[in-house]
Amino acid sequence: MQRIDEQTFAQVELLAKLSLSKEEKCYAMAEMEKLLTYMDELQELDTEEVDAMVHVLPQVNIFREDVVTNTDGRAMLMKNAPKSKEEQLVVPKTIQS
Numbered sequence: 418m419q420r421i422d423e424q425t426f427a428q429v430e431l432l433a434k435l436s437l438s439k440e441e442k443c444y445a446m447a448e449m450e451k452l453l454t455y456m457d458e459l460q461e462l463d464t465e466e467v468d469a470m471v472h473v474l475p476q477v478n479i480f481r482e483d484v485v486t487n488t489d490g491r492a493m494l495m496k497n498a499p500k501s502k503e504e505q506l507v508v509p510k511t512i513q514s
Contacts, residue, residue, distance in 0.1 A: 421446045421453070 426446050430437060437445060491504065500507035 421449050 426442065426449070429435075429449075430442075494506075495501045495504060498506050
């Protein structure tokens with residue numbers, strides 16, 4: 418198991434803008450050590466024959482295709498507007514002089 422010293426943890430605490438109690442620091446340091454130990458175990462895996470992946474799902478586009486549409490929705494907007502004048506919306510005055 419890798420050891421996290423107080424100085425290293427203090428730097429992490431500073432960078433993460435944490436303010437931990439003594440008990441929380443002990444717990445967090447132990448969890449960080451477990452995480453680093455697990456990362457070391459992962460480094461031992463043989464990944465020579467494994468292809469690099471961009472995403473864990475198959476390379477299928479599950480999203481809609483991007484289609485460029487240049488429609489002018491002004492007519493529909495003006496049709497739904499309570500008031501309009503010369504193809505502009507008329508709104509109540511909000512600033513008094």
